[in-house]
Amino acid sequence: MIEKPTPGKATINNYLGGIEVKVPAPRNWAVIIFVSVWMLGWFFGEVIAASLFMEESESVTRIFLIVWLLLWTAGGALVFLVLAWMIAGQEIIKTDSGILEISKQVFSLRWTKRYQITEIRHLGINAVVTDSISGDLASRPAWRGGALKFDYGASTVRFALGLEEAEARILIEAFKKGRHFQAINFGDVAM
Numbered sequence: 001m002i003e004k005p006t007p008g009k010a011t012i013n014n015y016l017g018g019i020e021v022k023v024p025a026p027r028n029w030a031v032i033i034f035v036s037v038w039m040l041g042w043f044f045g046e047v048i049a050a051s052l053f054m055e056e057s058e059s060v061t062r063i064f065l066i067v068w069l070l071l072w073t074a075g076g077a078l079v080f081l082v083l084a085w086m087i088a089g090q091e092i093i094k095t096d097s098g099i100l101e102i103s104k105q106v107f108s109l110r111w112t113k114r115y116q117i118t119e120i121r122h123l124g125i126n127a128v129v130t131d132s133i134s135g136d137l138a139s140r141p142a143w144r145g146g147a148l149k150f151d152y153g154a155s156t157v158r159f160a161l162g163l164e165e166a167e168a169r170i171l172i173e174a175f176k177k178g179r180h181f182q183a184i185n186f187g188d189v190a191m
Helices: 029-055 059-088 165-177
Strands: 011-015 018-024 089-096 099-106 109-116 120-125 148-152 155-159
Touching (some): 029 059, 059 099, 148 165
Antiparallel strands (some): 011 018, 018 089, 099 109, 120 148, 148 155
16 A cells, blocks of 8 residues: 655645744643643642642641642643643744744734744754654754744754744745745855
């Protein structure tokens, strides 16, 4: 049986001003289920600690419970945000008016960074060197910030989290065809 080519995860939309790419967050259903069950235990711990705080009259114990509840709540909120990212998150990559905008969005929450396209250099694939013996997870694009990268001043920006290398190449070609990027952005010409 011949394998069929897999469709990409990203949606690429060309519009008058530029390109908009939407990349859904990587979804690992085993992790989503585990974290969801863990959140139930976390909530149970939160309720127990809150009820102990309400019943406790000794000031030292109340101070400890306040600090514990604050840290416990902050940790739970962070884990909930990661869970929400895995379920409903997306990365939005947009070019418009000489700006590359990279956003991470979960529901209506959105974090955005903007970069001057004229300052971008060496836009390309985030190369992965895999340790074939151990299959080192730290070498995978998902653990290294994404399938694409570029140099911006003295730092390297990584994005397009969760894409396969082949789909990242498709995005590079879409950027090359667009009107905002030049050969110098890809390192195709000497400076």
